[in-house]
Amino acid sequence: MDKLVIEGGIPLKGVIPVSGSKNAALPILFASILLDGKTTFTNVPDLRDIHTTLKLLNMLGCSCQFEDGTVTMQPTQLNPEASYDLVRTMRASILCLGPLLARLGEAKVALPGGCAIGSRPVDQHLKGLEKMGAVFDLNEGYIIGRCTKLTGAHITLDMPTVGGTENLLMAAALAEGETQLENVAREPEIVDLANFLIACGAKITGHGTSTIRITGVSSLSGTTYAIMPDRIEAGTFLVAAGITGGELLVQNCPWKELDAVIIKLREMGMDIQQTSEGALAKAGEPLRGVDIKTRPFPGFPTDMQAQLMSLACLAQGPSIFEESIFENRFMHALELIRMGANIRLSGRTAHIQGVKSLIGAPVMASDLRASASLVLAGLAARGTTHVLRIYHLDRGYEYIEKKLGLVGARIRREKE
Numbered sequence: 385m386d387k388l389v390i391e392g393g394i395p396l397k398g399v400i401p402v403s404g405s406k407n408a409a410l411p412i413l414f415a416s417i418l419l420d421g422k423t424t425f426t427n428v429p430d431l432r433d434i435h436t437t438l439k440l441l442n443m444l445g446c447s448c449q450f451e452d453g454t455v456t457m458q459p460t461q462l463n464p465e466a467s468y469d470l471v472r473t474m475r476a477s478i479l480c481l482g483p484l485l486a487r488l489g490e491a492k493v494a495l496p497g498g499c500a501i502g503s504r505p506v507d508q509h510l511k512g513l514e515k516m517g518a519v520f521d522l523n524e525g526y527i528i529g530r531c532t533k534l535t536g537a538h539i540t541l542d543m544p545t546v547g548g549t550e551n552l553l554m555a556a557a558l559a560e561g562e563t564q565l566e567n568v569a570r571e572p573e574i575v576d577l578a579n580f581l582i583a584c585g586a587k588i589t590g591h592g593t594s595t596i597r598i599t600g601v602s603s604l605s606g607t608t609y610a611i612m613p614d615r616i617e618a619g620t621f622l623v624a625a626g627i628t629g630g631e632l633l634v635q636n637c638p639w640k641e642l643d644a645v646i647i648k649l650r651e652m653g654m655d656i657q658q659t660s661e662g663a664l665a666k667a668g669e670p671l672r673g674v675d676i677k678t679r680p681f682p683g684f685p686t687d688m689q690a691q692l693m694s695l696a697c698l699a700q701g702p703s704i705f706e707e708s709i710f711e712n713r714f715m716h717a718l719e720l721i722r723m724g725a726n727i728r729l730s731g732r733t734a735h736i737q738g739v740k741s742l743i744g745a746p747v748m749a750s751d752l753r754a755s756a757s758l759v760l761a762g763l764a765a766r767g768t769t770h771v772l773r774i775y776h777l778d779r780g781y782e783y784i785e786k787k788l789g790l791v792g793a794r795i796r797r798e799k800e
């Protein structure tokens with residue numbers, strides 16, 4: 385297993401590029417199941433979750449190759465079974481359920497288990513697909529779904545689930561007739577998925593709002609499509625500039641998609657300007673505490689909560705963080721405390737009192753964004769930080785130590 389070793393305290397300076405979005409690429413790659421013909425995807429990040437997805441798609445009968453950020457995909461003889469071996473390593477595997485049912489009328493997908501940040505049920509995915517005519521059984525840990533032909537339906541989600549919206553959107557694209565999805569998630573990655581499906585011939589309106597309307601078509605054809613930049617990676621780099629007292633030009637930084645994060649970083653005292661290349665972020669002094677409540681888009685993203693907490697640990701004054709999306713997403717706080725942070729946890733709320741400095745320590749990453757927050761804390765801390773279990777980080781941050789190294793960080797990968 386690898387770890388990252390970071391010598392902290394160096395202000396990061398220079399240009400840091402943003403890769404393609406993991407959370408947009410995953411559903412878009414799964415949407416290949418719906419297509420006739422070859423598709424080429426560009427700006428695909430070289431990440432563990434992407435390779436897991438490609439492996440799964442290969443097993444489902446989509447022959448795919450990854451080279452230099454480009455994936456070529458050709459569905460051949462589709463098969464409906466997504467095995468537990470792969471699903472258990474990546475919860476997003478559930479995104480093959482809707483496309484398999486729409487395309488084959490059957491699907492056998494291992495039920496993803498709990499994960500470090502909460503129980504994460506998939507009831508909304510199943511309820512929506514049932515409304516479209518699918519019938520489900522649970523057998524030996526597998527969801528087994530069948531239908532003759534999915535038909536359009538009027539579906540109102542109980543909560544705006546990102547994955548649920550994506551599964552239903554993909555299923556409805558090939559269903560017979562009209563589907564209206566209400567109370568759906570509005571995340572930019574859903575807009576990217578809808579734009580991809582439209583480029584393949586789907587009829588979709590309202591993506592990016594809470595009601596999406598889809599008129600099913602009988603077939604979708606392959607195309608060439610560039611994945612949007614990763615707003616969470618970009619947000620993490622903005623924080624890296626702030627926490628190290630540096631100055632970074634975050635190249636290709638999505639701007640309006642990061643609005644809620646930029647507002648909070650500016651409130652903390654950071655100077656962030658939009659430029660023709662992306663976003664120029666400077667520390668600004670001194671940083672002030674801030675209050676945050678995570679919410680579905682366009683609210684503050686839960687995927688940036690951990691990284692902002694590291695910054696708040698070094699800001700002047702108190703901060704209050706409330707996590708309203710996932711029930712167990714403060715694991716990083718316990719590790720930050722080991723580095724000298726002053727954080728008190730109470731259920732879904734964290735009270736943070738800024739300290740003057742953090743001190744390097746061996747820390748353990750528990751999930752993807754928690755890992756990023758520990759890397760950020762390590763970059764700012766006095767002394768050496770060892771971030772253990774970075775396989776989480778490799779799921780979502782492309783060439784992280786290389787990118788940070790190029791803007792001055794002293795960071796290296798070692799065997800644990």
Ligand code: UD1
Binds near residue numbers: 408502505569709710
């Ligand atoms: C996606 C993102 C993840 C992000 C999350 C919230 C991907 C691959 N992952 O995860 O990075 O943190 O959105 O922005 O895009 N829920 C139910 N029933 C369901 C579905 C969800 O109760 O059927 C609940 C979940 O337990 C959670 C909340 O809804 O409390 C939001 O989950 P959801 O939006 O579905 O997250 P994911 O799609 O899993």
